[in-house]
Amino acid sequence: MHLPYRSIALSLVFMGFFAIVIDRAQAGGGHFxxxxxxxETQKECGSCHLVYAPSMLPAxxxxxxMADLSNHFGEDASIDANTARIITTNLVAQAADNGGxxxxxxxxxxxxxxxxxxRITELPAWLDKHRKVPDWEWQHKDVQxxxxxxxxxxxAAKGYYDE
Ligand code: HEC
Ligand code: HEC
Incomplete structure (x- = not known):
């Protein structure tokens, strides 16, 4: 008599677990x-660094x-006008003030x-989140x-920042 009850309880636990995982992946939990x-964005904007998430800056x-890629943080990141247009459209559509x-x-x-x-790294909320990171960590040879x-x-490339 115990067994069926137990397996129902177990599957409820499992369903709860999957619901959380799916919720996190789709709705993104807090930090997605x-x-x-x-x-085009993945290719052109990922050759020098991580493709930063569009939702981390406003449109x-x-x-x-995108209007001044030849003068991009001291580098020339310019690309042809057509590709630039596609990338701009993509970034704007997914921007922080558009994605909701x-x-x-x-x-x-x-x-x-x-x-x-x-810079994402100059946003007040970003600085707040990283206030506790000590200087030596920023200067670490793997960070810099x-x-x-x-x-x-x-x-990060997948969109998760839980460390
Ligand atoms: C030729 C190399 C190069 C390419 C290509 C490039 N970047 Fe960059 N990007 C840089 C450098 C260098 C920095 C400054 C990094 C640093 O300060 O350590 C930077 C910084 C950034 C930052 C600011 C990061 C911060 O500190 O918050 C953003 C956002 C960014 N790039 C977006 C883009 C986008 C969008 C594209 C594609 C259109 C792109 N980058 C293509 C070299 C490049
Ligand atoms: C030297 C290591 C380091 C680097 C480099 C770094 N972070 Fe972080 N980041 C942290 C730590 C540690 C935390 C957790 C802070 C806390 O929980 O108080 C954090 C937290 C975050 C959070 C909040 C997640 C949460 O749990 O609330 C986001 C979003 C984030 N970082 C994005 C970024 C982005 C985007 C970059 C690059 C532009 C970046 N971080 C670079 C160490 C780093």
């Missing part, structure tokens, strides 16, 4: 930042950045859309730059 969906930032994602809203705290900040997200967040 969907990767850029266009293959105005992406438009500003939970965690993007937090990242956009105190961000001025008209100023269109170019705050922009090097993957050195600490191994799953």
């Amino acid at each position: 930042f969907a990767p850029a969906s266009a293959p 105005s930032s992406w438009t500003r950045m 994602q939970n965690f993007s809203a937090k990242l956009m705290r105190d961000v001025s859309l008209s100023q269109a900040p170019l 730059s705050k922009s090097n997200c993957t050195s600490c967040h191994s799953t």
Whole structure:
């Protein structure tokens, strides 16, 4: 008489577990930042660094950045106009103020859309989240730059930043 009851209880536990996993993958839980969906973005914006999640900056930032790729943080990242247009459309469509994602809203705290900040690593909420990271860690030979997200967040390219 115990067995059927037990297996029902067990499968309920399992269903609960899967519900959480699926919820996290789809709704993204708290810390999911969907990767850029266009293959062009993955290819062109991933050759020098991680393809930063479009939902980490507002649309105005992406438009500003894409308008001046020849002067990109001291590097020439320029590409042909057609590809640039495709990438801009992709970044803007998934931008922090377009995606309506939970965690993007937090990242956009105190961000001025008209100023269109170019660095995720200078957003007030980003700095807040990383306040406890000690200097020696930033300077570690495997990190060296705050922009090097993957050195600490191994799953960053997939959109997960839980460490
Ligand atoms: C030729 C190399 C190169 C290419 C190609 C390139 N970048 Fe960059 N990017 C850089 C460098 C260098 C930095 C500054 C990194 C640092 O400070 O450590 C940077 C920084 C950034 C940052 C700021 C990161 C931060 O600190 O928050 C963003 C956002 C960014 N790039 C987006 C893009 C996008 C979008 C594309 C594709 C259109 C792109 N990059 C293509 C070299 C490149
Ligand atoms: C030197 C290591 C390091 C680097 C480099 C780094 N982070 Fe982090 N990041 C952390 C740590 C540690 C935390 C957790 C802070 C906490 O929980 O208080 C964190 C937290 C976060 C969170 C919040 C997740 C949460 O649980 O609330 C996000 C989002 C994030 N980082 C994004 C980024 C992005 C984007 C980059 C690159 C532009 C980056 N990080 C670079 C160490 C790093």
